[in-house]
Amino acid sequence: MQPGPPAVLRIGELSRRLGISDHVLRAWERRYGLLRPVRSAGGFRLYSEADEARVRRMQAYIAQGLSPAEAARAALDEGAVTAVPPAAAADGRGGLADATDTLERALSDLDEPAAQAVLDQLFTRFTVETVLREVIVPYLHDVGDRWQRGAISVGQEHFASNVLRGRLAGLARGWGHGRGPLAVLACPPGELHDLPMLAFGIALNRNGWRIGYLGADTPIDELIRTAAAIRPDLVVLGATTPERFDGTARALSRLARRTRLAVGGRGATPTLARRTGAIHLTEDPVTAAERLSPDR
DSSP, rough: OOOOOOOOHHHHHHHHHHHHOOHHHHHHHHHOOOOOEEEEETTTTOOOOOHHHHHHHHHHHTTTTTHHHHHHHHHHOOSSSOOOOGGGGSTTTTTTTHHHHHHHHHTTTHHHHHHHHHHHHHHHHHHHHHHIIIIIIHHHHHHHHHHTTTTOOOHHHHHHHHHHHOOOOOOOOHTTTTSOEEEEEETTTTTOOOHHHHHHHHHHTTOOOOOEEEEEOOOOOHHHHHHHHHSEEEEEEOOOOGGTTTTOOHHHHHHHHSSEEEEEEETTOOOHHHHHHHHESOOOOHHHHSSTTTTO
């Protein structure tokens, strides 16, 4: 019997190839024995093409409707590497669009178990960055627009926000630890919609930053005092409307002279950035976080 291809992939590269977070891969290795790494001379886990193939088969079975446990058993039962079943690409985004629609219906119906099940499926099949960028952030913008138009009730908006806040809070756990540069995140006075900022912080943390989170409705004077006390490498303010930044330009200019400052969200304008000397974040929160490399 000929030996298989050598194990040469670190888990980060395997995660990139598969579009699944390293946390999920480790969970599948631990729970189902799906991955069979070997140790390098330096003690690192190394994965093979056979490991990659088993994960792809598991993804395909999940796309066909199997639970993760059932999909793992089916993938392990296949003795040889086979092609990914066509159902894995049933839509152009590998099931992402269908899951997004299902999540929207569950949240509109105030059905938390169904919403949590969809979120479980999304975070199992896709990276955290993909779910934030393609599902959660667009949904937050859409639900805000619909609430302003009166297309959904206050109760529906609050329910959806609280379900998503709980999930994002779990992803944010421990984001202040580590040795990376420190970013302080806040929303200006009167800004209560901080979930996009929370998503931004998660993405920023996954790009090597430590996070100090002040959250919604933060007084500018308090933000400046905090920055003076802990001396962050970056301060980011985000708002949904330009009015939230009214009256803050002078104080933000002082802050920008002391530390690197960025403004983002729909409320941040080129004029505000120019007047304050701040970086203007124009992309979605995940892309903006990816572009804010720690050494820039």
